[in-house]
Amino acid sequence: MSIHRRKRSGRTSAGIYGQGRAGSGVTGGACTGIGMMKRKLGAHDNLKITIQQNGDKFNVKEASNFRNIEIEFTLGVNFEYSLADGTELSGAWTLEGNKLVATFTRKDNGKVLKATREIVGDELVQTYVYEGVESKRFFKRG
Structure with missing residues (x-):
């Protein structure tokens, strides 16, 4: 499944993804300034991401052993978000x-965190870049 826009249909493009393999190199939170202990806990968080799209509006549910949140956003519109460790972001x-x-x-x-989410084969690949360090997380479609 790929993430794409649906034109005026009112239908959603949905996908449910569970944590698959770990990325190579720096993993998870090292990129976002999260300490080693929190990264070790995060490796076992069993995170599942559900993405639903309706036009330019997205609903993302993140469910893990540590927290469950639901985020709604519109493409190109700033909103506030907090990482699992409580770090607050705007973007x-x-x-x-x-x-x-x-x-x-x-x-x-005031430092910038760049993120991408992309469907590659049957995986959702989530990439973070923070202070020149890149980390990736891979999720299998469920």
């Missing part, structure tokens, strides 16, 4: 081809 998602791309600014230090 917006855009759609570039079949890839969701976001630029968020941390409220505590």
